[in-house]
Amino acid sequence: MGNENSYKDKKVITIGIVRELTGLSERQIRYYEERKLLFPERTAGGSRKYSFSDVELLMEIANQIEDGVQTHEIRKEMVRKQKEITQREVRNKMIQGQLNAQFGIRKP
Amino acid sequence: MGNENSYKDKKVITIGIVRELTGLSERQIRYYEERKLLFPERTAGGSRKYSFSDVELLMEIANQIEDGVQTHEIRKEMVRKQKEITQREVRNKMIQGQLNAQFGIRKP
DNA sequence: AAAACGATGTTAGATTTCCTTACACAATTG
DNA sequence: CAATTGTGTAAGGAAATCTAACATCGTTTT
Numbered sequence: 243m244g245n246e247n248s249y250k251d252k253k254v255i256t257i258g259i260v261r262e263l264t265g266l267s268e269r270q271i272r273y274y275e276e277r278k279l280l281f282p283e284r285t286a287g288g289s290r291k292y293s294f295s296d297v298e299l300l301m302e303i304a305n306q307i308e309d310g311v312q313t314h315e316i317r318k319e320m321v322r323k324q325k326e327i328t329q330r331e332v333r334n335k336m337i338q339g340q341l342n343a344q345f346g347i348r349k350p
Numbered sequence: 351m352g353n354e355n356s357y358k359d360k361k362v363i364t365i366g367i368v369r370e371l372t373g374l375s376e377r378q379i380r381y382y383e384e385r386k387l388l389f390p391e392r393t394a395g396g397s398r399k400y401s402f403s404d405v406e407l408l409m410e411i412a413n414q415i416e417d418g419v420q421t422h423e424i425r426k427e428m429v430r431k432q433k434e435i436t437q438r439e440v441r442n443k444m445i446q447g448q449l450n451a452q453f454g455i456r457k458p
Numbered sequence: 459a460a461a462a463c464g465a466t467g468t469t470a471g472a473t474t475t476c477c478t479t480a481c482a483c484a485a486t487t488g
Numbered sequence: 489c490a491a492t493t494g495t496g497t498a499a500g501g502a503a504a505t506c507t508a509a510c511a512t513c514g515t516t517t518t
Contacts, residue, residue, distance in 0.1 A: 249358055254367045256367075258474090259364075259393075268476085269496065273493095273495075285367075286503095287476090288477065288503075289476055289504075290477090294357050310486095312493070314492095364505080365506095366505080378466070381464095381465070393475090395474045395475075397505055
């Protein structure tokens with residue numbers, strides 16, 4: 243269940259490299275953060291750190307922007323998708339709870 | 351055959367992050383490069399860029415050093431292993447060539 | 459023993475990278 | 489028309505990185 247996605251999601255890439263990888267300007271990258279489309283971490287000194295997932299996300303964002311979609315719309319869709327995922331997880335957890343109640347608890 | 355290793359081998363991590371990830375000092379990281387144990391790329395401005403593979407390699411190096419192995423020995427072993435791999439590849443390529451010669455060429 | 463080597467720390471000064479804030483402006487939206 | 493959106497650019501400062509050099513100290517070689 244836990245992903246061996248250790249690399250893809252690790253926040254280790256500075257904004258300059260992200261610029262190189264995506265072709266976006268630093269201004270754009272920071273702006274999309276301001277619009278709450280992605281959430282880089284920070285070094286102790288305050289520099290942003292991104293993951294490969296972030297890079298991929300940025301490229302998708304860039305495509306949507308190019309198609310005339312506004313950041314606000316992009317965000318709405320992202321939140322919607324995330325809610326879906328979270329709800330599925332909650333449901334699964336509940337089902338798991340039921341199963342544990344029925345079969346998981348053995349008398350000693 | 352080609353690895354979907356797009357992330358692991360991509361050189362995108364600056365030395366400060368590598369320091370955090372490995373616990374080594376920047377001095378050490380640069381020194382091991384001087385001893386030809388790893389080969390970061392550079393940004394346009396000259397900053398070093400490492401991959402996750404490099405980070406893993408650095409941790410292995412750190413272990414060996416701790417065991418009293420010298421960089422020179424580490425390098426010899428690395429070269430040996432690499433030669434092995436290369437030779438296997440050459441062999442495979444030759445075999446592939448033979449197979450193509452026998453079966454790959456069809457008359458039209 | 460003296461000299462050389464190996465591994466690492468530290469310092470210094472220069473350069474690069476990154477940060478925030480602010481202003482500008484064109485295009486789109488309400 | 490007023491507000492919002494998306495982006496560029498500039499300024500000034502702080503953080504991160506670079507190279508080169510010198511210092512230390514343990515180990516190896518001569």
